[in-house]
Amino acid sequence: MKRSIVYCITAVILSAMIGFVTTFEPANAQTLDLAQKIRTGNWKPYKVAIGDFKVMGQLSLSTDSLAKAMQKIVTDDLDFHIFFDTIPKSQFYLDVWEIKDITPDVWQRMGADYLIEGDIELVGGEVKVTYRINELSPRIQELTSKKLSTTVANHRRLAHMISDAAVEHIAAEKGFFTTRIAYVSSETGHKELYLCDYDGANPIQITADKTLNLSPAWDRKEEKLLFTTYRTGRMEVWERDIRTGKSQPISTYAGSNNAAEVSPDNKEVVITLSKDGNSELYVVDRKGKIKRRLTQLPSIEVSGTWSPTGREIAFSSDRAGQPQIFVMDSEGFGVTRLTYEGKYNDSPRFSPKGDVMVFVSRGDDGRFRVCTIDVTGQNFQKLDQTGSNENPHWSPDGWHLVYCKYQGKKSDLYIMDRFSQKIKKITNDGQSSNPAWQPYIP
Amino acid sequence: MKKYLVLLTLLTFAILVSGCGKKPAVEPEMGDRSTETTSGDTGDQGNTDQGEQVDTSTPLDFVTIYFDFDQYNLRDDARSGLKNNYEVMNARSDTRIQIEGHCDERGTVEYNLALGEKRARSAMDYLVSLGISRDRISIISYGKERPAAFGSNEDAWAKNRRAEFVTK
Known part of the structure; x- marks a missing residue:
């Protein structure tokens, strides 16, 4: 009798543990097949x-x-x-x-x-x-x-x-040619948020607070952006409604509020807060109220990003000495390390289909390369080998990327396909950075 | 004759002492940001002289402290810079400061914002350990967004990995 109770409890605990283990949706087989064919040149455009x-x-x-x-x-x-x-x-x-x-x-x-x-x-x-x-x-x-x-x-x-x-x-795919890209430019002498078409045309300035604005992140349904701003003299995350032109504070906790990204269901935000003395990942609601703390280590945890299902969060952590990419479930459990190649990896973003992670990897020359790796940890690829490239962001169709290329004192935005067979420069002010490609609005 | 010898000895000694005091590695007190303390991540043997430094004059101003690549722990030269800054804060008891943490370009935007904050926090914790009240200090990180020097070389990188002290 007693034994069966113990068995029951064990079974419950085990099944709960299994539930916490991070699992990935198998990506669309056709997509994988096509990606493989394009990568190996066995596909004709x-x-x-x-x-x-x-x-x-x-x-x-x-x-x-x-x-x-x-x-x-x-x-x-x-x-x-x-x-x-x-x-x-x-x-x-x-x-x-x-x-x-x-x-x-x-x-x-x-x-x-x-x-x-x-x-x-x-x-x-x-x-x-x-x-x-x-x-x-x-x-x-x-x-x-x-x-x-x-x-x-x-x-x-x-x-x-x-x-x-x-x-x-x-x-038979969805195009992205009418989507836009949010980014940061310092052409006024201050880093302000801008918007442009996917090809860099029609740039418009959308903040003008003459301080420092970084890391724009799109709302999933409306023309709104979350971003890191120093407008109050502190590092906070605010939200900007592009249509009304109104900004409001979202996360203003003590310490730093940084690197926000809206969840796929548009209800939550993964964010880095240092209110307890060290950069940790949290999930807050859209008003900035803390829902849960995800990490708790003396190391730096930053750059949280949602998988397309919202069930996983990838991030970078220097718990092993230097930053590497990790994945956990969106409750903070089942942490697994994704990257082992490269000494310094950051800025992860799941592809819209969830099969690939893009990130940047620092080489021995101190320059960053945009890289991709399958979420299974296989197929590590280095893309665009010139300049130092940062902040890669997927196009909504998942076949293309936008990123920032630093060359000397200049930085400009580039777009490329995910195998970097086609590369195109889209800004020319030499002062653009931090791109974020608009998702498809449902 | 003997007099001359004594004089000469004294003179030599004086020159030696004054020469000693000018070793750059122990001179952050002079408030000179361009001293080569910046790149001194190797032999800071000059610091053994620290005990001899009896500077009774009021320190001039806050000095910037510097960090090693990818690190936020305090080097010996940073500690002596912080001792100087402690003296400055003691001399001006009504002064509140903000410590700004900065990084070189060889880090990502987001990670550098976190690293810069750790640098500022290291500096703050050290000042607090010396006896400065925590409510006189605030910290902020600018990551790599506000470099002190432009250029992709060791010299510029070393100057950018820093914590600055700004009176509020």
Whole structure:
């Protein structure tokens, strides 16, 4: 009788312990398979031609330049995307065959599998575009077509919407071309928060407190940012509503309040607080009230980040001497060390699919490299080998990254695909850092 | 003749003593930030002279203290700098200070903010252990955001791994 009670209790304890062990969702098998194929070069990108945007109605210089600008935006978008290659016009081909009008079959002979075309009309201050996405091979057929309109000032966004449609209809993935990036720039002499399009266009300054602002983190549903700020003379975490322009304090505990990230369900924030004398990870609610303390060691624990399910939190800790990446469940249990390669690793971020961690690793030369590792601890990869690269952040589709490259006194934002096959500089002020790519808004 | 010999001996001694006192490693008291105490993570043998230092004049000002790469523990030169700063605080009993912890560029933004705070805290704890009241001191970290020197070399890095003392 007694023995069976003991067995029962043991079973309960054991099952509770198993419950605490960090488990990972198996990532989408197709994603892993595709990633493997791209990494090893066994995957061919979709070959897309972007035809001229034909001017309808009255031809004017402004309509013509707008048409060319929009064609270039779509071309640049798809050129950067890991799934696409764009097909340039072959002048040789056009000359030799004396081709006047490039019809879909001509694009096909130049190597394109898909063709994007558009008609553009300027009526008053309004741009009206009809785009068509055609499949050229094995036979020519229209996949989709749509009419869009917007103001001239907003024409870049409209072009990005066409690129997003191409990603959706050709690659059956969600595009990210209309998402934005929050970052920090010191071009006014102070580090302030800014926002720009994914490609660096349309930068706007969103704080102007003339102090020091760092580490922006996006709300998961609305256009709001959490960030570290020194506006009161202390290191605090505040929230900024981009639409209303209003800021409010969130975490203002004694000591430092730093490196906040909003949970996937948008209800909690993982944050580093030093109110008890040492940097520890906490989970607070959206008003800053402490819900639970996750770590309790004399070492530095910082850079907490949520897995896409919200069930795990990765962070860096120097409990082993120098910072390394660890993963635990979101209650603070089941801590496991993820990185063993590299002496100094920090800034972890789970990929949106949860299969890969991106982080930075310091080399013996003191420079940082953006690296990825599977959450299983396998496939350690070093990306972009030039400059010193920090603060990597996933694009919402999980196939691309934004990061900050330090070269001499200058720092600028770059984007690349997750295998660093395509790398593109998106800021030019030489003073940009701390990027955070906006998630998909549900 | 004997007189001259005594004079000469005295003179030599005086020169020696004054020369000794100018060893850079034990001169943070002069408030000179550019002294080479910054890169002195190796042989700080000069510190053996510490006992001989009988400086009765009021210290001039707070001095910045420096740290080793990736470290927040106090070096010997940092401790003597803190003793100077302790004297300054004693002399100006109404002064409140903020200790600012800073780091070199070879750390990430977030980790450096935490490390800079540990440096400021080390300095604060030492001052408190010497007898300064804790409510006269606050700490803040700027990580690598406000470097004292630009450049990606050991000289600049050593100057940036520091704690500064600012009166409030």
